[in-house]
Amino acid sequence: MFTQTIERICYSILVLLVLSANGQNVTPQLSISPRDITVLIDETQFAYLNVESGTVNENFTLTFTKQHPELVDISPSYVDIYPDGQKDFMICIVGKSPGHLEITSNATSRDIRTNHIFLRVTVANSRPLIVLSEVVGWIYFVAWSVSFYPQIYINFKRKSVVGLNFDFLALNIVGFFMYFLFNAGLFWNKYIQEEYFARYPQGLNPVLVNDVVFALHAMVATIVTIVQCYFYERAEQRVSNIARIILGVFAICVVIFAILGGTTVIHWLDFLYYCSYIKLTITLIKYIPQAVMNYRRKSTVGWSIGNILLDFTGGILSMLQMLLNGYNYDDWNSIFGDPTKFGLGLFSVLFDILFMVQHYGLYRDAEYVEIDGDDNPQVIVDQEQHRSEI
Template sequence: MASWNSVEMEIAYQVIGWLAFLSWSVSFYPQVILNFRRKSVVGLNFDFLVLNLTKHSSYLIYNAALFFSKDVQTQYYEEYGYQIIPVAANDVAFSIHAVVLTAFTFFQVLIYDRGNQKVSKTCISISSIVWFSALVCLIVAWPKHSWLWLVSVFNNIQVLMTAIKYTPQAFMNFKRKSTVGWSIGNILLDLTGGFLNFAQMAVQSIDQGSWVNIYGNIGKTLLSLESISFDLLFIIQHYVLYPAEKEDQKKDHLNDIAPLLKSVDKSHDSNVVNV
């Protein structure tokens, strides 16, 4: 592996990377805790979960292959030159953690109240097509040992899934005119992780005097861009378009008029009896 030109830059790279890992990893817990406290997953879009699992599984395959496989690394050097591999230990650790936590959230879906929510046929179709396509790519890559191309396919899959996975939740919030059941803590931490991810790539680029790690790992770059964009959308939905205060005001209004409605019902019932 290529070496760092500056010890300070290498330290900064590692520190920022693990801060990104911490932020992105912790971002899963607000939703898990919210589900546990409510004993309900109503408001959490199941299509988001399925697409998210597909995304993180693909990203894990890419990160683990490029970080551990000497064959994949050799092909990377042949393609992009003798550069530092753009996947760090924190990337692999995050991917493993993300798959485990997403699977655990699925478990919560099975044991908690989920109302009438279910995974859509569209989501099932998309996931099936993606994994079938990945299998075809594996069959194509195997004879020529095109491992870098194959893991790049999985990287592209995670980029595609990142773009798609947020859409059902964003539309669900819009349709319900509410973000209740969807943890904003998850979004704030995810946004922080996205910015830190960019910072880590920038540190490596400055040290190496090259932007190869930006386009040589375009999946990681697009992942950050997509995450930040959708996170900002969710923040606008939560704090501007559908703030929790409005939900509380609706509940307070209903509580205020509830006694009046009961008295009207009783009056109506007595009139019926008198007649």
């Protein structure tokens, strides 16, 4: 009796395994490529749907649904798939109006999963504007990347960091570390990528390799500048108590977010988003200490205007790219509907203008007297001489 029971159990398990294997074999294997298409108005682009041979055992219809029907025409709008029928289909996409949309699919059979059968389509007014936008993007990427070196060079040439605000450096290194953490996590960590695509199944990873490289380079360049502060003349400069408190609050927030992520209260993806919010906050406040310091000293000696000019160039071109894309794709909502990125770029540019006014206008002919801890005059620096050295 016991032996017969064991045999029945083994037979049942074997049947389940066979059924499971058969179920996997007959599940239709569908694929579509490319998933990302850029098309001009009245232009036609193509996507290709493939049904793997031997995986279809029933008739079904696959229907395509446009997120914004007015932007494109799609032909055919549906395909009929049979076990012994056509296995490759060409899908025609014709641009009608600029914008972004997704084309999803649905099958008449509930056994068929179609969540991976979709297209992301961008309809543009002009291809030259696409190229111009890419060129502008690379120019401001280079401008922002190079912008760190004038300050490093000035410090090296003067063998002094007097005039460079330490609060600015402290906020900058924390901001770029948070930015690098966000980019590196989304770019390299497979677990976080899975969380992202589970939340946005039809989304694109927002982090590209140049984002990671820029964040790492900015962090390293800032560290080099901080190291200079330990070896060159710095007078009585130090990180202020206000900056220490702000950084302490950020540190506590990061620790709390990490604990919440480690205890699965929040996803690690959310942890990275919170880190990016810290970076955004730092971008809003990091220029204030340097601007105040210039005002109190009535001088910009020691603060590289080359850094500001390159940052200004990068900020202007960044906003120009957003405006070009807004017109080309009729996507003004990305600017005015969610103004964070555009607003931060504009905020930085306004501070750059303030620094240029201080350097070339307000304190153009100023002479700055460096003093030691006993308020004794130490050295007189001519603003015009400083300008010629930059």
